[in-house]
Amino acid sequence: MSSVAFDLNHWSAQQLARVEQALSDWVAPGGVVDDEHPAPAALREAMRYAVLDGGKRLRPLLVLAAREAVVDREPPDVAAGLDDAALRAACAAELIHAYSLVHDDMPCMDNDVLRRGKPTVHVQFGEAQALLAGDALQALAFELLTPEFDALDAAAIPPAVQATLCRQLAQAAGYQGMAGGQAIDLASIGLALTEDQLRCMHRLKTGALLQGSVMLGAACSRRCVSAAAKTALQTYGAALGLAFQVVDDILDVTADSATLGKTAGKDAAQDKPTYVSLLGLDRSQAYAQELLAQALAALDASTLPNTQALRALADMVVNRCS
Secondary structure: OOOOOOOHHHHHHHHHHHHHHHHHHHOOOOOOOOOOOOOOHHHHHHHHHHHOOOOOOHHHHHHHHHHHHHOOOOOHHHHHHHHHHHHHHHHHHHHHHHHHHHHHOOOOOOOOOEEOOEEOHHHHHOHHHHHHHHHHHHHHHHHHHOOOOOOOOOOOOOHHHHHHHHHHHHHHHOOOOHHHHHHHHHHOOOOOOOHHHHHHHHHHHHHHHHHHHHHHHHHOOOOOOOHHHHHHHHHHHHHHHHHHHHHHHHHHHHOOHHHHOOOOOHHHHOOOOOHHHHHOHHHHHHHHHHHHHHHHHHHHHHOOOOOHHHHHHHHHHHOOOO
C-alpha cells in the first residue's frame, strides 16, 4: 500500500460528481410525456425525488473503490469499458438501495415520514406512486447493467461482465439478501433475538447490498480476481456491512432527526431489536471498532495493491456522525 496519505474527501468528490451526473442522466429523464419518454410525468418525478439530491452514496463509492483495487494494466479501450461497467454498477446499486428505502418507508412496512432530510416518497406523492416508483427503480437498475452490446466497439462492456453484474446484484437484493433481511426484520418486531439472530438479520437486510457493492466493483476486471483476493473482499464487505448497521443502531439513540436526515429513535419506538437494545451502547461501540479491524485486516490479506479508498471508506462508515 502506498505511504502517501489518502485524501478521502478529494477522492469522494471526484467519484460522486461522476455518479450524480450519471444518475441525473439515467433516472427517468425528460419533461412532459413525449414519444421518447412516455411514462407519466408524476412517476418520473417520484423516481428522481427518491434518488437525486440526497444520501451518502456509500454503495456507489464502494463499487468504484473496489474497481480501483482490481485494475490490472488494462489497455485503454478495455479500461474504458470496465470503467463504464463500474459506473453503471455503482448507479445500479444506488437504485436498488433507493427503491428499498421507498418501499421500506411505506405504511405497510416502517411507516416513516422523513428520509434524507425530506418527506418520504409516499408522503410526497402518495402510496400508489411510491410503490410504482420503487418498482421502476428496481427495473432500471438491471437495465443500466445491460447496455446494448456492439461487438465492433472495443470499449464495449463484455456480455460476460454484464451477466455477472446482474447475477450479483440480484443475489444481493433478493430473498437471500436485502429483501430476506427486511422480511426477518418485520417478523422480529417485539421479539427478543439472540446476537446470532440479530447478526443474521442485518447481514441480509443491510450487509448484503454493501458487500454486493464491493463484489460488483471487483467483477469489473480484465482478469478474474484470485480466489484469495475475492474471499478477502467478501470478508471486508461482510464486516463493513455489519459495522454500518451497528453504527446505525448507535446513531438511532445518540443523534437527532436533523442530523440523521431520518426519524431518530424509531427503532425503540417500534420495539425493534437492535445492537444497542441487545448489547448496550458501550459494547455496541466497541463491536463497531472490532468490525472495522476485521475489514482492514481482510484488505491486508487481499494483497491487492490499491485498497486505500476501501480502507478509508471503512473508517468513515464506523466513525461517522450521521
